[in-house]
Amino acid sequence: MKIRYNLLKTEKNTQARFGTIQTNHGTYETPMFMPVGTRATVKSLSKEELKDEHAGIILSNTYHLWLRPGPDVIKNCGGLHKFMSWDQPILTDSGGFQVFSLAKNKRKDITEEGVHFKSHIDGQNLFLTPEKSIEIQNKLDSDIAMSFDECPPYPVTYEYMKKSVERTLRWAKRGKKVHNNPNQALFGIVQGGEFTDLREYSCKETVKLDFDGYSIGGTSVGEDKPTMYKMVEDGIRYLPKDKVRYLMGVGDPIDIIEGVIRGVDIFDCVLPTRIARHGQAFTRGGKINLNNAKYKEDLNPIDNSCDCYTCKNYSKAYIRHLITTGETLGGRLLSIHNIRFLIKLTEELREAIKNDNILEYRKEFLTKYEGKQKK
Amino acid sequence: MKIRYNLLKTEKNTQARFGTIQTNHGTYETPMFMPVGTRATVKSLSKEELKDEHAGIILSNTYHLWLRPGPDVIKNCGGLHKFMSWDQPILTDSGGFQVFSLAKNKRKDITEEGVHFKSHIDGQNLFLTPEKSIEIQNKLDSDIAMSFDECPPYPVTYEYMKKSVERTLRWAKRGKKVHNNPNQALFGIVQGGEFTDLREYSCKETVKLDFDGYSIGGTSVGEDKPTMYKMVEDGIRYLPKDKVRYLMGVGDPIDIIEGVIRGVDIFDCVLPTRIARHGQAFTRGGKINLNNAKYKEDLNPIDNSCDCYTCKNYSKAYIRHLITTGETLGGRLLSIHNIRFLIKLTEELREAIKNDNILEYRKEFLTKYEGKQKK
Numbered sequence: 001m002k003i004r005y006n007l008l009k010t011e012k013n014t015q016a017r018f019g020t021i022q023t024n025h026g027t028y029e030t031p032m033f034m035p036v037g038t039r040a041t042v043k044s045l046s047k048e049e050l051k052d053e054h055a056g057i058i059l060s061n062t063y064h065l066w067l068r069p070g071p072d073v074i075k076n077c078g079g080l081h082k083f084m085s086w087d088q089p090i091l092t093d094s095g096g097f098q099v100f101s102l103a104k105n106k107r108k109d110i111t112e113e114g115v116h117f118k119s120h121i122d123g124q125n126l127f128l129t130p131e132k133s134i135e136i137q138n139k140l141d142s143d144i145a146m147s148f149d150e151c152p153p154y155p156v157t158y159e160y161m162k163k164s165v166e167r168t169l170r171w172a173k174r175g176k177k178v179h180n181n182p183n184q185a186l187f188g189i190v191q192g193g194e195f196t197d198l199r200e201y202s203c204k205e206t207v208k209l210d211f212d213g214y215s216i217g218g219t220s221v222g223e224d225k226p227t228m229y230k231m232v233e234d235g236i237r238y239l240p241k242d243k244v245r246y247l248m249g250v251g252d253p254i255d256i257i258e259g260v261i262r263g264v265d266i267f268d269c270v271l272p273t274r275i276a277r278h279g280q281a282f283t284r285g286g287k288i289n290l291n292n293a294k295y296k297e298d299l300n301p302i303d304n305s306c307d308c309y310t311c312k313n314y315s316k317a318y319i320r321h322l323i324t325t326g327e328t329l330g331g332r333l334l335s336i337h338n339i340r341f342l343i344k345l346t347e348e349l350r351e352a353i354k355n356d357n358i359l360e361y362r363k364e365f366l367t368k369y370e371g372k373q374k375k
Numbered sequence: 376m377k378i379r380y381n382l383l384k385t386e387k388n389t390q391a392r393f394g395t396i397q398t399n400h401g402t403y404e405t406p407m408f409m410p411v412g413t414r415a416t417v418k419s420l421s422k423e424e425l426k427d428e429h430a431g432i433i434l435s436n437t438y439h440l441w442l443r444p445g446p447d448v449i450k451n452c453g454g455l456h457k458f459m460s461w462d463q464p465i466l467t468d469s470g471g472f473q474v475f476s477l478a479k480n481k482r483k484d485i486t487e488e489g490v491h492f493k494s495h496i497d498g499q500n501l502f503l504t505p506e507k508s509i510e511i512q513n514k515l516d517s518d519i520a521m522s523f524d525e526c527p528p529y530p531v532t533y534e535y536m537k538k539s540v541e542r543t544l545r546w547a548k549r550g551k552k553v554h555n556n557p558n559q560a561l562f563g564i565v566q567g568g569e570f571t572d573l574r575e576y577s578c579k580e581t582v583k584l585d586f587d588g589y590s591i592g593g594t595s596v597g598e599d600k601p602t603m604y605k606m607v608e609d610g611i612r613y614l615p616k617d618k619v620r621y622l623m624g625v626g627d628p629i630d631i632i633e634g635v636i637r638g639v640d641i642f643d644c645v646l647p648t649r650i651a652r653h654g655q656a657f658t659r660g661g662k663i664n665l666n667n668a669k670y671k672e673d674l675n676p677i678d679n680s681c682d683c684y685t686c687k688n689y690s691k692a693y694i695r696h697l698i699t700t701g702e703t704l705g706g707r708l709l710s711i712h713n714i715r716f717l718i719k720l721t722e723e724l725r726e727a728i729k730n731d732n733i734l735e736y737r738k739e740f741l742t743k744y745e746g747k748q749k750k
Contacts (some may be wrong), residue, residue, distance in 0.1 A: 041572045044703045069696045076672045077692050317452050321444045328419045328703045
């Protein structure tokens with residue numbers, strides 16, 4: 001089996017959907033937030049901690065694993081699941097996002113054949129193609145592989161975006177052709193920037209290629225929020241209802257709510273673990289920074305309403321001490337909390353879909369979350 | 376109650392003793408290895424991980440906690456146990472070891488009153504005295520406080536060491552006088568370097584002051600192994616049998632065995648967590664370095680005979696990947712393994728004491744451990 005998406009309910013007033021994804025590593029409910037394990041490890045966390053947070057699928061990065069330890073090492077170790085000792089599903093990205101940001105001379109380095117770039121580790125000249133990306137992902141043996149797409153910067157002209165969408169379609173076809181892992185699903189990626197007709201075109205043409213799921217790409221690249229939400233709407237409108245929809249690289253709590261309302265099923269983002277390492281935590285009253293001296297003797301947990309390990313066991317005073325002294329336990333405790341915060345948010349969104357009250361849920365969430373943010 | 380040591384059995388052929396320490400935070404068997412939590416955290420580990428490794432007492436550092444977050448913050452947070460959410464015993468060192476290494480001009484900075492030095496964080500001029508050390512430890516509210524002693528370098532002349540021993544005795548008296556925490560035990564420290572008669576003198580005079588336990592100081596300062604083991608023998612010979620004996624800063628597996636054979640009850644050392652962060656692991660066949668390319672596709676655990684979380688769940692190939700890519704989970708997994716290795720060693724030494732076969736145990740351990748080391 002590759003994967004199967006089961007749509008169980010659409011919310012009455014919006015496009016929000018409750019469903020399940022069946023995989024070879026278990027069945028999980030959507031909407032879902034996927035923690036990011038860039039180098040086959042969700043930074044500083046154990047698999048038990050991820051499971052305690054009710055994580056479902058996790059994401060890992062093809063570019064990073066290609067460089068170290070290399071796809072053959074992982075293949076020889078029995079695939080990514082066995083290598084990292086994780087028995088739940090894994091989605092791998094295509095490596096595209098990383099190599100596009102590493103390509104120095106965009107005009108020269110990005111060719112029809114693929115992308116030339118230098119390794120961030122040793123400067124070595126490397127070349128990634130749609131075929132190579134799929135070949136690596138086949139070896140990694142993730143549950144879900146992503147097509148290799150062009151990730152244009154923002155903004156670009158309509159003409160550039162049109163050509164880019166065409167190229168992404170050609171790359172999607174090339175990748176699909178060489179994809180050769182009967183246990184691995186392959187997702188297509190909808191591009192088109194902020195141009196409604198290009199999103200429509202990209203969407204319809206990608207769907208014609210018949211992928212196992214679809215991703216909305218090209219958001220969170222510098223556009224404002226209304227533009228981003230419109231990109232999501234335009235990217236989803238022509239997707240089939242019986243396939244899963246994945247909004248890549250989005251993990252801000254408000255963006256997750258807005259994405260779910262527009263029909264997104266899965267999200268991923270490094271945000272919860274990255275801000276954790278800098279001492280920041282999500283709370284129902286907005287983001288807080290544990291470096292702040294006002295928490296020095298604060299014996300309360302980060303968030304009284306949170307059910308995570310960190311909030312059940314440690315005070316803000318202690319976490320602040322760990323963060324300000326550079327102790328890795330601090331980032332670990334905040335990562336646990338932040339990931340749980342986003343996963344709990346998706347659990348509540350699922351309930352709101354079942355109860356047909358997601359718009360009230362959004363209003364209530366935003367009142368608390370943005371109220372504090374603006375202080 | 377402060378603490379109570381119960382001697383339950385002395386091994387037939389050596390000075391090795393099996394016993395228990397009763398504390399306000401539970402009763403634990405000795406010989407015991409104490410993991411080091413310098414800044415109120417055993418680097419990268421959670422309390423559950425420490426308990427899974429069967430840790431008993433942990434050690435925390437007065438100097439580091441004095442600077443950050445400060446003893447008053449910890450006092451206002453309800454003491455060190457509540458601050459760090461640890462319900463088992465804590466021993467705090469005196470801060471002496473750190474400030475002696477920070478004192479630049481030994482002749483000028485080390486005075487009868489105390490030690491002048493500069494903070495390692497911001498270069499601030501600081502002054503630590505026997506009274507101040509005890510006052511800080513009283514506020515930290517650890518189960519066991521250590522006397523502030525002079526830690527002379529190695530080697531020094533007999534005359535210097537004699538004067539130093541006298542000073543350590545005066546400092547021990549001054550500390551004991553101001554010690555004011557009915558729930559906290561206070562340990563004296565035996566010094567005297569490699570001079571048998573000075574160890575005897577230090578031992579007898581320290582015991583006269585009637586501490587709750589005794590520590591052997593001034594080892595692991597550059598002397599060779601035979602000298603170190605003689606220091607331990609000389610430091611213990613005149614200690615009372617009904618008080619616990621603590622060999623400070625010693626954590627090499629062979630040194631633990633030799634210390635136990637000479638009558639030591641507790642040990643501490645940063646070694647297992649420090650070498651973990653550099654990719655090294657203890658095994659029954661000697662220390663190994665996970666950075667080594669030969670482990671790239673090695674699906675075996677670090678040590679087949681080990682019962683730790685790391686060995687039950689992860690391969691050398693995966694840990695090598697984490698270590699070589701700088702992922703903190705790597706240091707965490709190796710810390711779990713290395714601490715468990717030393718704790719399991721003390722568990723086996725306890726059994727050997729009960730079975731009166733500790734010399735055979737040593738022989739067997741060394742054959743495997745040193746055999747591999749010499750390869």
